[in-house]
Amino acid sequence: MLKPFKHSLLVLGLVFAGSTLADEVKVAVAANFTAPMQAIAPEFEKATGHKLVAAFGATGQFYAQIRNGAPFEVFLAADDSTPGKLESEGLTVEGSRFTYAIGGLVLWSAAADYLDGSAAALKAGQFKHLSIANPKAAPYGLAATQVLDKLGLSEALRGKLVEGQNITQAHQFVSSGNAELGFVALSQVYKDGKVSSGSAWIVPGDMYEPIKQDAVILKPGANNPAASALVDYLKGPEAARIIESFGYTL
Template structure:
Protein backbone atom coordinates (compact mmCIF):
# COMPACT_ATOMS: atom_id res chain seq x y z
CA UNK A 1 0.00 0.00 0.00
CA UNK A 2 2.82 2.39 0.80
CA UNK A 3 4.36 1.78 -2.60
CA UNK A 4 1.01 2.40 -4.29
CA UNK A 5 0.45 5.65 -2.38
CA UNK A 6 3.97 6.80 -3.19
CA UNK A 7 3.53 6.02 -6.86
CA UNK A 8 0.32 7.95 -7.51
CA UNK A 9 1.69 11.48 -6.91
CA UNK A 10 4.68 10.62 -9.07
CA UNK A 11 2.35 9.58 -11.89
CA UNK A 12 0.39 12.80 -11.56
CA UNK A 13 3.64 14.78 -11.69
CA UNK A 14 4.63 12.97 -14.88
CA UNK A 15 1.27 13.78 -16.50
CA UNK A 16 1.42 17.41 -15.36
CA UNK A 17 4.99 17.77 -16.63
CA UNK A 18 3.96 16.37 -20.02
CA UNK A 19 1.00 18.75 -20.23
CA UNK A 20 3.18 21.73 -19.36
CA UNK A 21 5.68 20.59 -21.95
CA UNK A 22 2.99 20.50 -24.65
CA UNK A 23 1.75 23.95 -23.62
CA UNK A 24 5.28 25.30 -23.77
CA UNK A 25 5.69 23.87 -27.25
CA UNK A 26 2.45 25.58 -28.30
CA UNK A 27 3.60 28.92 -26.92
CA UNK A 28 7.01 28.52 -28.50
CA UNK A 29 5.30 28.00 -31.87
CA UNK A 30 3.03 31.02 -31.44
CA UNK A 31 3.69 33.83 -33.86
CA UNK A 32 2.45 37.20 -35.01
CA UNK A 33 0.91 38.32 -38.28
CA UNK A 34 0.57 41.87 -39.59
CA UNK A 35 -2.88 42.34 -41.13
CA UNK A 36 -4.26 45.18 -43.26
CA UNK A 37 -8.02 45.21 -42.61
CA UNK A 38 -10.60 47.12 -44.64
CA UNK A 39 -12.24 49.73 -42.40
CA UNK A 40 -15.72 48.22 -42.76
CA UNK A 41 -14.46 44.93 -41.30
CA UNK A 42 -12.81 46.41 -38.20
CA UNK A 43 -15.59 45.36 -35.81
CA UNK A 44 -15.88 41.69 -36.77
CA UNK A 45 -12.11 41.34 -37.13
CA UNK A 46 -11.58 42.46 -33.54
CA UNK A 47 -13.72 39.52 -32.40
CA UNK A 48 -12.16 37.12 -34.89
CA UNK A 49 -8.62 38.10 -33.87
CA UNK A 50 -9.39 37.48 -30.20
CA UNK A 51 -10.85 34.05 -30.97
CA UNK A 52 -7.94 33.27 -33.29
CA UNK A 53 -5.45 34.06 -30.53
CA UNK A 54 -7.35 31.91 -28.04
CA UNK A 55 -7.48 28.96 -30.45
CA UNK A 56 -3.98 29.10 -31.94
CA UNK A 57 -1.80 31.27 -29.72
CA UNK A 58 -0.98 33.44 -32.73
CA UNK A 59 -1.49 37.20 -32.51
CA UNK A 60 -3.05 39.16 -35.37
CA UNK A 61 -1.88 42.78 -35.33
CA UNK A 62 -4.37 44.81 -37.36
CA UNK A 63 -4.24 48.16 -39.12
CA UNK A 64 -7.54 49.44 -40.52
CA UNK A 65 -8.10 51.79 -43.42
CA UNK A 66 -9.24 52.09 -47.01
CA UNK A 67 -8.35 49.31 -49.41
CA UNK A 68 -7.00 51.80 -51.96
CA UNK A 69 -4.55 53.30 -49.50
CA UNK A 70 -3.43 49.86 -48.35
CA UNK A 71 -2.73 49.00 -51.98
CA UNK A 72 -0.46 52.04 -52.28
CA UNK A 73 1.29 51.22 -49.00
CA UNK A 74 1.87 47.59 -49.99
CA UNK A 75 3.37 48.73 -53.29
CA UNK A 76 5.69 51.00 -51.28
CA UNK A 77 6.89 48.09 -49.13
CA UNK A 78 4.61 48.23 -46.08
CA UNK A 79 5.20 45.20 -43.80
CA UNK A 80 1.70 43.74 -44.12
CA UNK A 81 1.49 39.97 -44.47
CA UNK A 82 -2.24 39.50 -45.02
CA UNK A 83 -4.75 41.82 -46.68
CA UNK A 84 -8.46 41.66 -45.93
CA UNK A 85 -9.72 43.92 -48.68
CA UNK A 86 -13.11 45.53 -49.22
CA UNK A 87 -13.10 44.34 -52.83
CA UNK A 88 -11.81 41.54 -55.01
CA UNK A 89 -9.98 43.66 -57.58
CA UNK A 90 -7.18 44.90 -55.32
CA UNK A 91 -6.04 41.40 -54.27
CA UNK A 92 -6.10 40.37 -57.94
CA UNK A 93 -3.87 43.31 -58.87
CA UNK A 94 -1.44 42.48 -56.06
CA UNK A 95 -1.22 38.90 -57.34
CA UNK A 96 -0.53 40.12 -60.88
CA UNK A 97 2.20 42.44 -59.58
CA UNK A 98 3.91 39.69 -57.60
CA UNK A 99 3.03 41.27 -54.25
CA UNK A 100 0.62 38.51 -53.23
CA UNK A 101 0.92 34.74 -53.32
CA UNK A 102 -1.11 33.22 -56.15
CA UNK A 103 -3.63 30.55 -55.25
CA UNK A 104 -4.26 31.90 -51.73
CA UNK A 105 -6.98 34.45 -52.51
CA UNK A 106 -10.61 33.81 -51.48
CA UNK A 107 -13.78 35.77 -50.70
CA UNK A 108 -14.22 35.94 -46.93
CA UNK A 109 -17.34 38.16 -46.91
CA UNK A 110 -19.90 39.82 -49.17
CA UNK A 111 -20.61 43.37 -48.06
CA UNK A 112 -24.01 44.98 -47.53
CA UNK A 113 -24.41 48.70 -48.19
CA UNK A 114 -26.79 50.79 -46.09
CA UNK A 115 -27.87 54.41 -46.04
CA UNK A 116 -27.70 55.38 -42.36
CA UNK A 117 -28.58 58.34 -40.17
CA UNK A 118 -27.97 58.75 -36.45
CA UNK A 119 -31.36 60.45 -36.33
CA UNK A 120 -34.33 58.10 -35.78
CA UNK A 121 -36.91 58.34 -38.53
CA UNK A 122 -34.85 60.37 -41.00
CA UNK A 123 -34.06 57.47 -43.32
CA UNK A 124 -37.19 55.66 -44.51
CA UNK A 125 -37.49 52.00 -45.43
CA UNK A 126 -37.31 52.76 -49.17
CA UNK A 127 -34.51 55.34 -49.12
CA UNK A 128 -36.82 58.04 -50.45
CA UNK A 129 -34.97 60.61 -48.36
CA UNK A 130 -32.42 60.77 -51.18
CA UNK A 131 -35.02 61.93 -53.68
CA UNK A 132 -36.97 64.24 -51.36
CA UNK A 133 -33.77 66.04 -50.34
CA UNK A 134 -34.63 66.28 -46.63
CA UNK A 135 -30.98 66.50 -45.59
CA UNK A 136 -28.07 68.93 -45.67
CA UNK A 137 -25.02 66.66 -45.87
CA UNK A 138 -24.47 63.15 -47.22
CA UNK A 139 -21.31 61.32 -46.13
CA UNK A 140 -19.55 58.91 -48.44
CA UNK A 141 -16.16 57.24 -48.42
CA UNK A 142 -13.66 58.23 -51.10
CA UNK A 143 -14.96 56.30 -54.12
CA UNK A 144 -11.45 56.13 -55.61
CA UNK A 145 -10.02 54.34 -52.58
CA UNK A 146 -12.98 52.70 -50.82
CA UNK A 147 -15.24 50.14 -52.55
CA UNK A 148 -18.19 51.08 -50.33
CA UNK A 149 -17.77 54.68 -51.47
CA UNK A 150 -17.79 53.56 -55.10
CA UNK A 151 -20.94 51.53 -54.38
CA UNK A 152 -22.59 54.61 -52.87
CA UNK A 153 -21.92 56.60 -56.03
CA UNK A 154 -23.40 53.75 -58.08
CA UNK A 155 -26.57 53.92 -56.01
CA UNK A 156 -26.92 57.68 -56.43
CA UNK A 157 -26.42 57.32 -60.16
CA UNK A 158 -28.90 54.43 -60.40
CA UNK A 159 -31.52 56.52 -58.57
CA UNK A 160 -30.85 59.47 -60.86
CA UNK A 161 -29.96 61.86 -58.02
CA UNK A 162 -26.16 62.08 -58.26
CA UNK A 163 -26.10 65.53 -59.84
CA UNK A 164 -28.80 66.84 -57.51
CA UNK A 165 -26.97 65.86 -54.31
CA UNK A 166 -23.35 66.31 -55.48
CA UNK A 167 -22.97 69.66 -53.68
CA UNK A 168 -24.11 68.10 -50.39
CA UNK A 169 -21.62 65.23 -50.35
CA UNK A 170 -18.91 65.20 -47.70
CA UNK A 171 -16.17 62.71 -48.42
CA UNK A 172 -14.31 60.61 -45.88
CA UNK A 173 -10.95 58.98 -46.45
CA UNK A 174 -12.55 55.61 -45.74
CA UNK A 175 -15.86 54.16 -44.60
CA UNK A 176 -14.93 54.50 -40.93
CA UNK A 177 -14.56 58.26 -41.38
CA UNK A 178 -17.81 58.44 -43.34
CA UNK A 179 -19.52 56.67 -40.44
CA UNK A 180 -17.91 59.11 -38.00
CA UNK A 181 -19.25 62.09 -39.95
CA UNK A 182 -22.78 60.76 -39.51
CA UNK A 183 -22.31 59.66 -35.90
CA UNK A 184 -21.06 63.11 -34.86
CA UNK A 185 -23.76 65.00 -36.74
CA UNK A 186 -21.42 66.51 -39.31
CA UNK A 187 -23.54 64.75 -41.91
CA UNK A 188 -27.25 63.96 -41.70
CA UNK A 189 -26.85 60.59 -43.35
CA UNK A 190 -24.29 58.51 -45.20
CA UNK A 191 -23.50 55.31 -47.05
CA UNK A 192 -21.83 52.83 -44.70
CA UNK A 193 -21.57 49.09 -44.14
CA UNK A 194 -24.36 47.21 -42.38
CA UNK A 195 -21.69 45.83 -40.04
CA UNK A 196 -21.13 49.34 -38.66
CA UNK A 197 -24.74 49.97 -37.62
CA UNK A 198 -26.11 46.49 -36.83
CA UNK A 199 -23.52 45.43 -34.24
CA UNK A 200 -24.32 42.15 -32.45
CA UNK A 201 -25.43 42.52 -28.82
CA UNK A 202 -25.57 46.33 -29.06
CA UNK A 203 -28.68 48.51 -29.39
CA UNK A 204 -29.35 49.96 -32.83
CA UNK A 205 -28.96 53.72 -33.23
CA UNK A 206 -30.80 55.93 -35.69
CA UNK A 207 -32.46 54.79 -38.90
CA UNK A 208 -31.24 53.09 -42.05
CA UNK A 209 -32.16 51.63 -45.41
CA UNK A 210 -30.57 48.40 -46.59
CA UNK A 211 -29.78 49.29 -50.20
CA UNK A 212 -31.12 46.69 -52.67
CA UNK A 213 -28.25 44.68 -54.13
CA UNK A 214 -29.49 45.40 -57.67
CA UNK A 215 -28.42 49.05 -57.30
CA UNK A 216 -24.68 48.41 -56.98
CA UNK A 217 -21.99 45.97 -58.01
CA UNK A 218 -21.66 43.14 -55.46
CA UNK A 219 -19.05 43.97 -52.83
CA UNK A 220 -16.94 40.80 -52.80
CA UNK A 221 -14.34 41.17 -50.07
CA UNK A 222 -11.27 39.03 -50.71
CA UNK A 223 -8.49 37.94 -48.39
CA UNK A 224 -5.01 37.30 -49.74
CA UNK A 225 -1.62 36.19 -48.46
CA UNK A 226 0.94 38.87 -49.28
CA UNK A 227 4.47 37.91 -50.27
CA UNK A 228 5.88 39.30 -47.02
CA UNK A 229 3.82 36.69 -45.16
CA UNK A 230 4.64 33.74 -47.40
CA UNK A 231 6.95 32.13 -44.83
CA UNK A 232 4.96 33.02 -41.72
CA UNK A 233 2.92 30.14 -40.22
CA UNK A 234 0.77 32.65 -38.32
CA UNK A 235 -0.31 34.24 -41.61
CA UNK A 236 -1.31 30.87 -43.08
CA UNK A 237 -3.11 29.99 -39.85
CA UNK A 238 -5.12 33.21 -39.94
CA UNK A 239 -6.30 32.64 -43.49
CA UNK A 240 -7.30 29.09 -42.56
CA UNK A 241 -9.15 30.34 -39.47
CA UNK A 242 -11.13 32.86 -41.55
CA UNK A 243 -12.66 29.88 -43.35
CA UNK A 244 -13.59 28.09 -40.12
CA UNK A 245 -17.16 27.84 -38.86
CA UNK A 246 -16.52 30.02 -35.75
CA UNK A 247 -15.13 32.84 -37.93
CA UNK A 248 -17.93 32.47 -40.48
CA UNK A 249 -20.49 32.72 -37.68
CA UNK A 250 -19.00 36.06 -36.58
CA UNK A 251 -18.95 37.36 -40.16
CA UNK A 252 -22.59 36.42 -40.66
CA UNK A 253 -23.62 37.95 -37.32
CA UNK A 254 -22.33 41.32 -38.53
CA UNK A 255 -24.61 41.24 -41.57
CA UNK A 256 -22.21 40.04 -44.24
CA UNK A 257 -23.02 37.41 -46.83
CA UNK A 258 -20.79 34.35 -47.08
Protein backbone atom coordinates in the same frame (compact mmCIF):
# COMPACT_ATOMS: atom_id res chain seq x y z
CA MET B 1 -3.88 47.88 -26.85
CA LEU B 2 -3.13 50.60 -29.41
CA LYS B 3 0.46 51.07 -30.50
CA PRO B 4 2.27 52.70 -33.43
CA PHE B 5 3.00 50.59 -36.50
CA LYS B 6 5.04 51.79 -39.46
CA HIS B 7 3.19 52.32 -42.75
CA SER B 8 -0.27 51.96 -41.16
CA LEU B 9 -3.13 54.29 -40.32
CA LEU B 10 -4.39 52.74 -37.13
CA VAL B 11 -3.29 49.63 -35.35
CA LEU B 12 -4.91 47.33 -32.89
CA GLY B 13 -2.41 45.05 -31.15
CA LEU B 14 -4.16 42.02 -29.73
CA VAL B 15 -1.72 40.12 -27.56
CA PHE B 16 -1.92 36.41 -26.87
CA ALA B 17 -0.67 35.60 -23.40
CA GLY B 18 0.18 31.96 -24.07
CA SER B 19 3.13 30.24 -25.66
CA THR B 20 6.27 32.26 -26.26
CA LEU B 21 6.74 30.18 -29.42
CA ALA B 22 3.68 31.75 -31.04
CA ASP B 23 4.16 33.55 -34.33
CA GLU B 24 2.83 37.04 -35.11
CA VAL B 25 0.93 38.02 -38.24
CA LYS B 26 0.65 41.62 -39.46
CA VAL B 27 -2.67 42.19 -41.20
CA ALA B 28 -3.98 45.09 -43.32
CA VAL B 29 -7.77 45.20 -42.85
CA ALA B 30 -10.33 47.22 -44.80
CA ALA B 31 -11.96 49.79 -42.52
CA ASN B 32 -15.46 48.35 -43.00
CA PHE B 33 -14.27 45.09 -41.44
CA THR B 34 -12.97 46.71 -38.23
CA ALA B 35 -15.66 45.44 -35.86
CA PRO B 36 -15.71 41.86 -37.18
CA MET B 37 -11.91 41.64 -37.03
CA GLN B 38 -11.90 42.98 -33.48
CA ALA B 39 -14.28 40.14 -32.61
CA ILE B 40 -12.42 37.51 -34.63
CA ALA B 41 -8.89 38.34 -33.44
CA PRO B 42 -9.12 37.17 -29.81
CA GLU B 43 -10.92 33.99 -30.89
CA PHE B 44 -8.20 33.32 -33.48
CA GLU B 45 -5.51 33.89 -30.86
CA LYS B 46 -7.16 31.57 -28.35
CA ALA B 47 -7.62 28.88 -30.97
CA THR B 48 -4.13 29.02 -32.50
CA GLY B 49 -1.78 30.62 -29.98
CA HIS B 50 -0.63 33.12 -32.61
CA LYS B 51 -0.60 36.89 -32.15
CA LEU B 52 -2.47 39.17 -34.54
CA VAL B 53 -1.54 42.81 -35.20
CA ALA B 54 -4.09 44.58 -37.41
CA ALA B 55 -4.04 47.92 -39.19
CA PHE B 56 -7.37 49.38 -40.35
CA GLY B 57 -7.78 51.76 -43.29
CA ALA B 58 -8.86 52.36 -46.87
CA THR B 59 -8.21 49.58 -49.37
CA GLY B 60 -6.72 51.96 -51.94
CA GLN B 61 -4.27 53.37 -49.42
CA PHE B 62 -3.22 49.90 -48.32
CA TYR B 63 -2.59 49.01 -51.94
CA ALA B 64 -0.15 51.91 -52.27
CA GLN B 65 1.56 51.04 -48.98
CA ILE B 66 1.98 47.38 -49.93
CA ARG B 67 3.46 48.32 -53.30
CA ASN B 68 5.88 50.61 -51.45
CA GLY B 69 7.08 47.81 -49.20
CA ALA B 70 4.85 47.92 -46.12
CA PRO B 71 5.52 44.68 -44.20
CA PHE B 72 1.96 43.39 -44.09
CA GLU B 73 1.63 39.62 -44.37
CA VAL B 74 -2.12 39.23 -44.95
CA PHE B 75 -4.46 41.71 -46.67
CA LEU B 76 -8.23 41.75 -46.12
CA ALA B 77 -9.50 44.15 -48.78
CA ALA B 78 -12.91 45.76 -49.26
CA ASP B 79 -13.05 44.50 -52.84
CA ASP B 80 -11.75 41.70 -55.03
CA SER B 81 -9.99 43.82 -57.65
CA THR B 82 -7.24 45.22 -55.41
CA PRO B 83 -5.96 41.82 -54.23
CA GLY B 84 -6.25 40.75 -57.86
CA LYS B 85 -3.96 43.59 -58.92
CA LEU B 86 -1.43 42.68 -56.24
CA GLU B 87 -1.62 39.09 -57.41
CA SER B 88 -0.93 40.09 -61.02
CA GLU B 89 2.03 42.17 -59.84
CA GLY B 90 3.62 39.19 -58.11
CA LEU B 91 3.20 40.56 -54.58
CA THR B 92 1.07 37.73 -53.17
CA VAL B 93 1.41 34.04 -52.40
CA GLU B 94 0.08 32.14 -55.39
CA GLY B 95 -3.27 30.46 -54.82
CA SER B 96 -3.94 32.15 -51.47
CA ARG B 97 -6.65 34.61 -52.56
CA PHE B 98 -10.26 33.91 -51.57
CA THR B 99 -13.50 35.80 -50.85
CA TYR B 100 -13.96 36.08 -47.09
CA ALA B 101 -17.15 38.18 -47.11
CA ILE B 102 -19.65 39.97 -49.33
CA GLY B 103 -20.51 43.38 -47.96
CA GLY B 104 -23.79 45.27 -47.78
CA LEU B 105 -24.44 48.99 -48.20
CA VAL B 106 -26.84 50.98 -46.03
CA LEU B 107 -28.09 54.56 -45.99
CA TRP B 108 -27.93 55.48 -42.33
CA SER B 109 -28.82 58.35 -40.01
CA ALA B 110 -27.94 58.65 -36.34
CA ALA B 111 -31.45 60.04 -35.76
CA ALA B 112 -33.94 57.31 -34.92
CA ASP B 113 -36.78 58.79 -37.00
CA TYR B 114 -34.91 60.27 -39.98
CA LEU B 115 -35.19 57.32 -42.37
CA ASP B 116 -38.24 55.12 -42.82
CA GLY B 117 -36.61 52.06 -44.37
CA SER B 118 -36.78 53.52 -47.89
CA ALA B 119 -34.94 56.05 -50.05
CA ALA B 120 -37.67 58.67 -49.53
CA ALA B 121 -35.56 61.08 -47.45
CA LEU B 122 -32.72 60.80 -49.94
CA LYS B 123 -35.01 61.64 -52.84
CA ALA B 124 -36.60 64.53 -50.94
CA GLY B 125 -33.18 66.13 -50.52
CA GLN B 126 -34.15 68.08 -47.39
CA PHE B 127 -30.71 67.80 -45.80
CA LYS B 128 -27.44 69.71 -45.94
CA HIS B 129 -24.90 66.91 -46.07
CA LEU B 130 -24.75 63.34 -47.36
CA SER B 131 -21.65 61.41 -46.28
CA ILE B 132 -19.90 58.85 -48.47
CA ALA B 133 -16.44 57.31 -48.48
CA ASN B 134 -13.98 58.43 -51.14
CA PRO B 135 -15.09 56.40 -54.19
CA LYS B 136 -11.54 56.37 -55.59
CA ALA B 137 -10.09 54.67 -52.52
CA ALA B 138 -12.99 52.88 -50.84
CA PRO B 139 -15.24 50.32 -52.59
CA TYR B 140 -18.21 51.27 -50.38
CA GLY B 141 -17.87 54.84 -51.61
CA LEU B 142 -17.92 53.61 -55.19
CA ALA B 143 -21.04 51.57 -54.43
CA ALA B 144 -22.69 54.69 -53.01
CA THR B 145 -22.10 56.58 -56.26
CA GLN B 146 -23.61 53.66 -58.19
CA VAL B 147 -26.76 53.89 -56.08
CA LEU B 148 -27.04 57.64 -56.65
CA ASP B 149 -26.64 57.06 -60.40
CA LYS B 150 -29.31 54.36 -60.31
CA LEU B 151 -31.71 56.73 -58.55
CA GLY B 152 -30.88 59.60 -60.92
CA LEU B 153 -29.71 61.77 -58.02
CA SER B 154 -26.00 62.18 -58.73
CA GLU B 155 -26.20 65.72 -60.13
CA ALA B 156 -28.89 66.94 -57.75
CA LEU B 157 -26.96 65.87 -54.65
CA ARG B 158 -23.40 66.57 -55.81
CA GLY B 159 -23.17 69.78 -53.79
CA LYS B 160 -24.32 68.03 -50.61
CA LEU B 161 -21.71 65.24 -50.64
CA VAL B 162 -19.02 65.11 -47.98
CA GLU B 163 -16.33 62.49 -48.55
CA GLY B 164 -14.61 60.55 -45.82
CA GLN B 165 -11.09 59.27 -46.45
CA ASN B 166 -12.43 55.80 -45.75
CA ILE B 167 -15.69 54.20 -44.64
CA THR B 168 -14.82 54.75 -40.96
CA GLN B 169 -14.59 58.49 -41.47
CA ALA B 170 -17.78 58.49 -43.56
CA HIS B 171 -19.56 56.82 -40.64
CA GLN B 172 -18.06 59.31 -38.17
CA PHE B 173 -19.46 62.24 -40.15
CA VAL B 174 -22.96 60.83 -39.65
CA SER B 175 -22.59 59.62 -36.07
CA SER B 176 -21.20 63.03 -35.01
CA GLY B 177 -24.09 64.89 -36.66
CA ASN B 178 -21.87 66.66 -39.21
CA ALA B 179 -23.95 64.93 -41.88
CA GLU B 180 -27.62 64.12 -41.45
CA LEU B 181 -27.26 60.83 -43.31
CA GLY B 182 -24.72 58.84 -45.25
CA PHE B 183 -23.91 55.66 -47.10
CA VAL B 184 -21.91 53.36 -44.82
CA ALA B 185 -21.10 49.69 -44.58
CA LEU B 186 -23.96 47.65 -43.15
CA SER B 187 -21.46 46.03 -40.77
CA GLN B 188 -20.88 49.38 -39.06
CA VAL B 189 -24.48 49.69 -37.84
CA TYR B 190 -25.70 46.09 -37.85
CA LYS B 191 -25.43 43.50 -35.10
CA ASP B 192 -27.23 40.23 -34.43
CA GLY B 193 -29.84 40.58 -37.12
CA LYS B 194 -30.80 44.25 -36.93
CA VAL B 195 -29.62 47.83 -37.29
CA SER B 196 -28.40 48.60 -33.80
CA SER B 197 -28.95 52.38 -33.68
CA GLY B 198 -30.41 55.30 -35.57
CA SER B 199 -32.53 54.68 -38.67
CA ALA B 200 -31.65 53.12 -42.00
CA TRP B 201 -32.46 52.02 -45.52
CA ILE B 202 -30.65 48.78 -46.33
CA VAL B 203 -29.89 49.28 -50.02
CA PRO B 204 -31.05 46.40 -52.25
CA GLY B 205 -28.09 44.48 -53.58
CA ASP B 206 -29.14 44.92 -57.21
CA MET B 207 -28.50 48.68 -57.00
CA TYR B 208 -24.71 48.37 -56.86
CA GLU B 209 -22.06 45.94 -57.98
CA PRO B 210 -21.52 43.12 -55.45
CA ILE B 211 -18.91 44.09 -52.87
CA LYS B 212 -16.88 40.90 -52.88
CA GLN B 213 -14.16 41.26 -50.28
CA ASP B 214 -11.05 39.17 -50.93
CA ALA B 215 -8.21 38.21 -48.62
CA VAL B 216 -4.73 37.19 -49.72
CA ILE B 217 -1.41 36.22 -48.19
CA LEU B 218 1.25 38.72 -49.22
CA LYS B 219 4.84 37.78 -50.05
CA PRO B 220 6.22 38.80 -46.60
CA GLY B 221 3.86 36.21 -45.06
CA ALA B 222 4.85 33.34 -47.36
CA ASN B 223 6.77 31.43 -44.69
CA ASN B 224 4.84 32.61 -41.63
CA PRO B 225 2.70 29.87 -40.03
CA ALA B 226 0.53 32.54 -38.38
CA ALA B 227 -0.43 33.97 -41.78
CA SER B 228 -1.55 30.57 -43.06
CA ALA B 229 -3.35 29.90 -39.78
CA LEU B 230 -5.29 33.16 -40.04
CA VAL B 231 -6.44 32.42 -43.59
CA ASP B 232 -7.53 28.93 -42.52
CA TYR B 233 -9.39 30.36 -39.53
CA LEU B 234 -11.22 32.91 -41.71
CA LYS B 235 -12.52 30.04 -43.84
CA GLY B 236 -13.83 28.15 -40.80
CA PRO B 237 -17.21 28.03 -39.05
CA GLU B 238 -16.36 30.22 -36.04
CA ALA B 239 -15.20 33.12 -38.21
CA ALA B 240 -18.23 32.63 -40.48
CA ARG B 241 -20.58 32.94 -37.51
CA ILE B 242 -18.99 36.25 -36.48
CA ILE B 243 -18.84 37.63 -40.02
CA GLU B 244 -22.50 36.90 -40.70
CA SER B 245 -23.55 38.46 -37.39
CA PHE B 246 -22.34 41.82 -38.76
CA GLY B 247 -24.56 41.62 -41.84
CA TYR B 248 -22.13 40.15 -44.34
CA THR B 249 -22.96 37.17 -46.53
CA LEU B 250 -20.55 34.41 -47.44
